[in-house]
Amino acid sequence: MKVSELQKSLKKGDVQPVYLVLGQEDYLIQQVKTAFMALLDDAERAMNFASYDMTVDPLGAALDDGTSVPFFGDRRLVFVTQPFFLTSETPKLPITHDIAGLEAYLAHPLPTTVFVLFAKVAKLDGRKKISKQLQKQATVIDVQKLNGRDVDQQLMHLIQTKGYDIDAASRELLVQRSDGDFSAIVANLQKLFLAADDKKITKTMVADLVSPTLENNIFDLVDYVLHKNTQAAIMLYRDLLLNKEEPIKINSILLNQFRLLLQVKILAQKGMTQGSLTEILKIHPYRIKLALQSVRQFSMSDLTAAFLGLQENDYKMKSGQADKVLLFELFMLKFANIRS
Template structure:
């Protein structure tokens, strides 16, 4: 069930005994939590509300809670977080779960309890018996990461409602710095809300000032500068990263990963793959592929392959102690900048 329909049914319809909320967007899962809490009119210390973490609590405790009669009410609400046994993930330090008892419960749940399981992952292990039984018994609510256009539409509507005006350049940068993740974007949007409170327009420069960059974001820009032959900009950014305490070896490793992605994208584009096909083949978010496709425009796969080989060789020389890591990286930027010119 899609999120909007699920929220509506939670607010107005007769509730089912078991719900399974699956997806990687924390922001969307929190909306489901709030809808249930509002429907039950309970606080987090209410006697008819309980929450469990299955990486710490045994599932037997959940069953016991679900089988208990509510206190002065018709139903009790139970939140169950991190049911990792629905995925292929294995936990070495977690509690022992008696899943047979849990399967028996979900096949015949108590009508006086509403159990909501929250799985913060986009995929379940469909081969497991518990997964198959739970999907049959529960109302499954989808909170998976949205597609790019859906995230754009959601954020644009939110900003319109909040009276935030943002330039197109600023909006594109905001999406990139929040990795097109709705949860992260909604958290960072609060800063822009405060800035725009006096009717000020959000520009690209304001986004750069207010939204923090990760090392990966900085290396993305460093890669762009190297590919364009912008030597001074690349060296300045590299020096800034060193001043921030980043290690050359780590910068080089992320740069290798980025160039590898560009090379793979270039090769797949050459044989006719589109954005969605490339994302599926490489197992990455389509937005990352979109950015890679933009970066590879006008670049031959052979040039990217030589650049990749050079980065690998530099990594080997540094780790084997043959060259000074800072000098080698600077020479790499200068050499590639000269070749691009």
């Protein structure tokens, strides 16, 4: 079930006893929580709502709430967050969870309780009996990370609903600076809404108000590397280090970016379009678009050399063979001297 469908059904009073909210999109999760909270008025909320974090609270406490009739009002609302027992995670915690109790509850849920489990993962551990039972007996709400076209659609819908306007270039920059993460986009939009007096969001506003993330900076770094602009690359690298970014992390993201460029280059040469690349690589279309623009300018040999050089750095960093900080600078000097 999509979030919009859930909102409609709850408004109509069509409320199920058990829900599983599955996925990692914070913005959608928040919308789901708001929709459920609207089932209770303010007076009922203090009495009939409780949230249990499974890394702190025992599942039994949530089930006690679930099996208790509401004190006043029509229903109890119980949220269960971080239910790691539905996933392959096994954190060492000083609490034991009554999984058998949950199984029994799912078989006979209390009609006056709305029991909502929030599993902030891409998928449950299908080998576990409780996960199978839950997916069968609960109403599953899909809050998976939005990607590609969905992000653009939701973004436009959100901006238009609020009565604002944004041009394509500003939208692209916003998506890029937010790394295509919809929840980050929404958070950044709040700042832009405040700044746009005339209800028009401009590229300048986005550039001024939405600070670049590590990934954005890495994107620039990739560009400097491929253009063999040693000075700019090393300056930006040192800035990242001053911002307390780890050399291993920087190298890892660079490596991922070059892997993407290589994949795009190879597949584009086989005649694949932006749309099919998005499908195959499961990456935001904006990143594919930027990658396509980049790879046209650079040779296969340069991309390969950069990728292999960074991979060697990764190995050396992790095996402690050289100074982590200096490895990138050495790579850059070496790479800049390779003939294209």
